[in-house]
Amino acid sequence: MTQLGELFAQGKLEEIWDRCCGFIDLSLEDFMKIQERLLQEQLELLKKCELGKHIFNGAVPTNSEELRRSVPLTTYADYAPFLTKRRMDILPKRPILWQYTSGKNGEYAHRWAPVTARQMDEVESLVWAMALFSSCNKRKDINIRPNDAVLYGMAPPPYATGTIARCFPHEKFNFLPKVEEAERIPFEDRIKKGFQLALSEGLDYSLAMSSVTVAMGNRFSQSSGKMSMKFLLSNPKALLRLAKGKIKAKLAGRPMLPKDLWKVKGIMTYGIDGSVYREKIKEQWGRYPLDFHGCTEAFLIATQTWDYSSMTFVPYMQFFEFIPEEEAIKSWRDTSYQPKTLLMNELKPGNYEVVITSFHGGPFIRYRLGHLVQITSLRNEALNIDIPQMIYLTRVDDQIDIAGFTRLSEKGIWQAVENSHIEYVDWMACKERVNNTPRLHLYIEPKDNTTQDKEQAIASIHEELKKVHPGYADLESFIGLMPLDVTFLPKGSFKLYKIRQQNAGADLGNLKPPHLNPSAEDLEFMLHTTTRVTVKQEEPVRV
Numbered sequence: 001m002t003q004l005g006e007l008f009a010q011g012k013l014e015e016i017w018d019r020c021c022g023f024i025d026l027s028l029e030d031f032m033k034i035q036e037r038l039l040q041e042q043l044e045l046l047k048k049c050e051l052g053k054h055i056f057n058g059a060v061p062t063n064s065e066e067l068r069r070s071v072p073l074t075t076y077a078d079y080a081p082f083l084t085k086r087r088m089d090i091l092p093k094r095p096i097l098w099q100y101t102s103g104k105n106g107e108y109a110h111r112w113a114p115v116t117a118r119q120m121d122e123v124e125s126l127v128w129a130m131a132l133f134s135s136c137n138k139r140k141d142i143n144i145r146p147n148d149a150v151l152y153g154m155a156p157p158p159y160a161t162g163t164i165a166r167c168f169p170h171e172k173f174n175f176l177p178k179v180e181e182a183e184r185i186p187f188e189d190r191i192k193k194g195f196q197l198a199l200s201e202g203l204d205y206s207l208a209m210s211s212v213t214v215a216m217g218n219r220f221s222q223s224s225g226k227m228s229m230k231f232l233l234s235n236p237k238a239l240l241r242l243a244k245g246k247i248k249a250k251l252a253g254r255p256m257l258p259k260d261l262w263k264v265k266g267i268m269t270y271g272i273d274g275s276v277y278r279e280k281i282k283e284q285w286g287r288y289p290l291d292f293h294g295c296t297e298a299f300l301i302a303t304q305t306w307d308y309s310s311m312t313f314v315p316y317m318q319f320f321e322f323i324p325e326e327e328a329i330k331s332w333r334d335t336s337y338q339p340k341t342l343l344m345n346e347l348k349p350g351n352y353e354v355v356i357t358s359f360h361g362g363p364f365i366r367y368r369l370g371h372l373v374q375i376t377s378l379r380n381e382a383l384n385i386d387i388p389q390m391i392y393l394t395r396v397d398d399q400i401d402i403a404g405f406t407r408l409s410e411k412g413i414w415q416a417v418e419n420s421h422i423e424y425v426d427w428m429a430c431k432e433r434v435n436n437t438p439r440l441h442l443y444i445e446p447k448d449n450t451t452q453d454k455e456q457a458i459a460s461i462h463e464e465l466k467k468v469h470p471g472y473a474d475l476e477s478f479i480g481l482m483p484l485d486v487t488f489l490p491k492g493s494f495k496l497y498k499i500r501q502q503n504a505g506a507d508l509g510n511l512k513p514p515h516l517n518p519s520a521e522d523l524e525f526m527l528h529t530t531t532r533v534t535v536k537q538e539e540p541v542r543v
Contacts, residue, residue, distance in 0.1 A: 002121075004128055005169035013142045020128040021139075024305060024312055024385045028378075031315050031387055032345050038359045039064055039319045045092035045361055051082060052092060055365045064319065064343070072338060073331075073355060073366050076111050076297075083112045083363065093361025096120065099158045101296040102407055102471060113296050115163060118360035122316050124167040126300045131168075131205065133305045134266030134290035141306075143265050149174040149201050151194045153208025153216065156183040160296045161270070165207070174201060188478065191216060199238035203262040210269040210277045210289065211403040215479045217258050217284030259286030266290060271403065275391065276436050278308075293392045295371070297364055298356050302390055310376040310389035313344065318362070320344050321355035325372060328353035328396050333514065347375050347388050353396045372396040400431045400516060402483050403438050406471030410515045413442070416464035422457055423447040426494045428518045428526070438483055440465075443526065445489040457486045493526045500525070 007016050026034070043061055046052030055078065059070035076083075082090050086098050095114030103110045135143040152175045154161035162183065170179045176197040182190050195216070206213060232239045245260035258264075267281065267289040274291040281289045292303040293311055298318055302311035313320065321341035323331070331337045341355055354371045358364040372393045379386045395401055400408045413429050425445040432439045442461065446452050462484045466473035475481045498511045513522040 002124060002169060004124060005172060008146065008169065008172055013144070014140060016128060017132060017140050017142060020125045021132055023129075023315055024383070024387070026315070027386050028345055028388075031313075032343070034315045035319050035344070036064055038316070039067070039357060042092070042319070042357065042359050042361075043067065046365065049092045050090035051079075051363055052365070054090075067357070067366065068321065068341060071366055073341075073368055074364070075368050077107075079363060080108050080111075083114070084108045084110070086112055086114070088114070091361070091363055093118070095361075097157070097163065099160045099163050099296055101159065102469075111296060113160075114363060116361040119299065119317070119362060120163075120167055122360065123164060123299055124169075126303070126314060126317075127164055127168045130268050130290060130292055130303050131266060133303065134205070134268050136306045138306065145204075146172055147174050148204035148265065149176055149198060151176050151198055151203055151206040151208070151216075152179065152182050153191060153194070153206065153212050155187070160294065160299065161209075164299075173205075176201065176203070191219075196235075196238070198262065199241055200235045201237075203258075204265045206264060206267045206285070208269060210271040210274040210281070210291070211479055213267065213269050213289065214277045214280050214284065217281070218480075257284050259284065268292065270294065276433060276438065280436075293371075293373075293390075295369060297367060298354075298358075298369060301354065301356075301371075305380070305383060305385070307380070307383055309382075310380070310391050312380065312385055312387050312389060316359065318356040318358050318364075321357075321366065322347060322352035323355060323368075325351035325353070325396070328372070332396060333510075344388060347378065349375050349377060351375075351393065370395045394431065400429065400440060402431065402440055402472070403475060403479065403481065406469045406475065408440060408465070408469055408472065412468045413440075413465070414515070416461050416468050417442070417444070419464040419467075420457065420460040422452060422460065423450045425491075426512070428513055428515055428523070430517050430523070432485075437481070439485055440483050441485045441487065443487050443489050443523070445491065445493050448491060452488055454486055454488065457488075458484055461486065487527075489526050497522070497526060 004016060004019065023031075040063060043063075047056065047060060055074060056071055059066075061067040061070055088094055091114055093116045096117050097115050098112050099115060100110040100112045131144055132142060150170075150173050152165060154165050156162040157166065165179055175182070176194040177185075177190060185193070208216065232242065241261055245256050248260040249256035264285060264287060267285055267287060269277075269281070269289040270292050274289070278288060278291075288308040290304050290308065291311065292300060294300040300314055300317055302313045304311050321343060323339045323341055327339035331339045342352070351372055351374050354369050354373055356364060356367050356369060358367075372395065373390045374393050375388050375390055377389045380389050395407070402408065408429075414427075417424065417427055422444065423446060425447055427445070428443045430441055432441045444452075444457070462482060465484070466476070475483060494512065497513060501511045513526070518526075
C-alpha cells in the first residue's frame with residue numbers, strides 16, 4: 001500500500017489534503033521555483049542518456065533559460081523512432097509501464113509514452129486531489145470515505161486513463177466493477193455491470209470521459225424500464241432503489257435520471273467537450289462534473305477545483321512553456337519557423353499552445369502537445385489561488401478532436417473522402433458545435449459537370465471515416481452520434497482562392513487554404529457565392 005493509502009486507512013484525511021491539494025496555495029513565485037528545481041533535476045538525467053543527447057544535439061543546458069535558448073521545440077516525430085519501439089535503454093529512467101494513444105495514419109499506429117515510478121507517485125497524489133476537489137465546497141471540506149462506491153468509466157491500460165485508475169488506491173474503495181475485472185471485459189459490458197452494481201450497492205463517485213458520462217445518463221434513462229426482472233427480483237436493494245427513482249421521476253414529469261437513484265458526492269470527467277456537456281451532466285446527475293486536462297504524454301496538466309470554473313495548473317509533472325496562438329499557427333504551417341515561448345509567470349490572458357518538458361525521468365523535451373488553451377485569468381480571485389487559470393480549447397496542430405473519442409487527421413479525412421468515390425476538386429474540414437453537439441463539417445468543391453447528393457455524400461464519407469478511424473466508429477455505436485455534415489462549395493472556389501492569394505503576393509505554400517481548420521475569413525471567402533436553404537435551431541460555433 002502507498003503512503004497515501006496508509007494515511008487514508010488511518011483516517012488522516014487533512015494530511016492527505018495538505019500533501020495532495022497544497023499546490024493551490026502556492027504563490028506564483030513558489031510555483032516557478034518548483035518548476036525550475038524539478039527541471040534542473042530532469043536536465044541532469046537527460047544529459048546522461050542517449051535520448052537526451054540526441055535531442056540536445058551537443059547542447060548542455062543546466063536551467064530553463066539555457067534550455068529555451070539552445071534546444072529546439074520537438075514533436076512526436078522526434079521520438080517516434082525510439083518510443084514506438086518502446087526502447088528503454090535510451091531513456092532518462094527505466095519505466096515501469098508504457099501507455100499509448102492514437103497515432104498518425106500511415107506513420108505510426110500509436111503514440112507510446114513510458115511512465116516511471118516517480119511519475120506514478122505524482123499522479124496518485126493528483127488523483128486524490130481531484131477526488132477531494134470534486135466533492136468539497138471549501139478548503140479541507142473532506143467528504144471522501146473508505147469503501148465509497150466508484151463507477152469506473154475509464155478506458156483500460158495501456159490508455160493513460162487506465163494508468164490513472166491504477167495509480168489510485170482502488171482497493172480502498174468499491175470500484176464498480178472491480179478494476180481487475182473492468183480491464184478484462186468490453187467497455188459496454190463494464191458500464192452495464194457497473195450500473196447494475198450501483199443499483200444494489202449505491203454510488204458515490206463517477207470517473208469517466210465527459211461524453212461517456214452523458215451517454216451513460218442517456219442510456220440509463222432510455223433503458224431503466226427494460227431491466228431484467230430476474231436481476232431485480234434477485235437484488236431487492238436494486239428493486240427498492242429503482243422503485244424510489246421511478247416515483248421521483250414521475251413526480252418530476254420526466255424520464256428517470258441517475259440523480260433520481262443516487263446522490264453522488266463527486267463526478268470527475270475529462271475530454272475536449274467537457275464545457276459542452278457541463279449543464280447536461282448537472283441535469284442528469286445532480287451536480288457539476290470536476291473537469292481535468294491531461295494527455296498520454298503529459299498526464300495531468302491542470303484541474304478544476306470546487307468552483308468548477310477554469311482549471312489550475314499543476315507544477316509537479318512537467319515544465320511549462322507557452323506559444324502565443326498566432327505564433328503557434330504560423331509555426332505549424334511553416335515547420336522551419338521556431339517561435340519563442342513564454343513561461344507561466346510571463347503570461348497574459350489569451351490563447352496559447354502548451355509546450356512541456358517531462359519531469360521525473362520522462363522522455364519529452366520542449367515537446368509541442370498541439371493543445372491550444374486559453375488563459376482566462378492570472379489567478380482565481382474567488383478561491384484565492386495565485387496561479388494562472390486555463391480552459392482547454394482544441395488542438396492547434398493537424399488533427400480534429402471529436403467528443404474525446406477520436407482525433408481525425410488530415411490524412412485520415414482525405415483517405416475517407418477519396419474512398420467515398422466523390423468526384424471533387426479539393427476539400428476543407430473544421431470542427432463546429434450545433435445545439436451543443438460536436439460536429440465535423442466538410443466543405444467539398446465538386447468537379448466540373450458533376451452533381452452530388454448531400455445525404456448520400458454524408459453517408460458514404462461517414463462509413464469510410466469509421467473504417468479509417470476506429471474511434472470515430474465508437475461515436476455512433478456507443479454515443480449514438482453521427483457527427484458529420486457536408487457542404488458543397490461553389491465550383492471554382494479553390495481556383496478563385498489561388499488567384500486572390502497570388503494577387504496578394506502569397507508564396508507557393510499559401511496558395512491553398514489549409515485542409516484542417518481554415519480561418520473564418522478563408523471559409524467566408526470560399527462560401528460567398530453559396531446559396532443553400534437550412535433549417536437553423538442554433539448557429540454553428542466554430543471551434
